[in-house]
Amino acid sequence: MDVRRSKHDTLGRLSVFELDALREAFKRSVRENNVTEIRWAEHAELFVKRAIGKKSRVLRA
Template sequence: MDVRISKRRTTGQMSVFELDALREAFRRSVRENNVTEVQWAEHAERFVKSMIRKESRGIQA
């Protein structure tokens, strides 16, 4: 396992590049799902929970 990945996972920190990729993925999800600005908060909550589930599955693999 890459030491940098291991350290990041234990500290809960994300790089600027990871945050940028996550932000772009959220924007893409908003466009693809035709989410209005009023719905962003609810959509963001579901989006983050979905990303956390995907991430936790990736760690277990």
């Protein structure tokens, strides 16, 4: 097993702490980008795609 991969990567699950951090980061992004509630779904999709892209770049390093 690749040492850079954690247990949650293998299982495809995130810890409560990781989910909380993502939630807080999303809320901060909403505030910083003045996203209205009606556009949250679209913003969330882009936010997750960017977060996954950043994570995969870290794992490849």
